Amino acid sequence: MAWNKSLGSGFRLAAGPRLGHNAGMAAAARPEPCVFCEIIAGRSESSQVYQDGLVVAFLDIRPLTPGHLLVVPREHAAGLDDLDEGLGARVFTVAHRLARALRRSGLPCEGVNMFLADGAAAGQEVFHVHLHVIPRNPGDGFRLKARRRTPGRDQLDAQAASVRHGVTGMPGG
DSSP: OEEEEEEETTEEEEESSSOOOOTTSOOOOOSSOOHHHHHHTTSSOOOEEEEOSSEEEEEOSSOSSTTOEEEEESSOOSSGGGSOHHHHHHHHHHHHHHHHHHHTSSSOOSEEEEEOOOSGGGTOOSSSOOEEEEEEOTTOOOOOOOOOOOOOHHHHHHHHHHHHHHHHTSTTO
């Protein structure tokens, strides 16, 4: 693998179309191979932009806009409950750096959206945690559409209490 540009703090952009083998990845038995694990192991092609010992990033094969990236932990984690918090922080750090790199890349990029779907109800299609980094431009056609609500303060306070309760039930909470 040829490395061609440093992003600082140990970050490097990679040249080349494929990711290398991940020797540290466990060979867990799954009914169907995970497409991202296959890419990380070098058994499937990708247009790679970044890799380190914990995280890889490559172009989405169904991009919403040109330059749409996926940042993926090497270790298989189907959802956020399965993802180590430190590794999640690394995924976000790499995504943040790559979002900044997109603005300097020469690709059209006047803004950036980051999006992570956790679970089928949230629209997750590949059950290996991944963070989308999507370059944005006026008129690019990509929209998040939802019905906005205006709950009362009592409802917001009750929801906040529920979330706080959830945090206290977590390890380290």
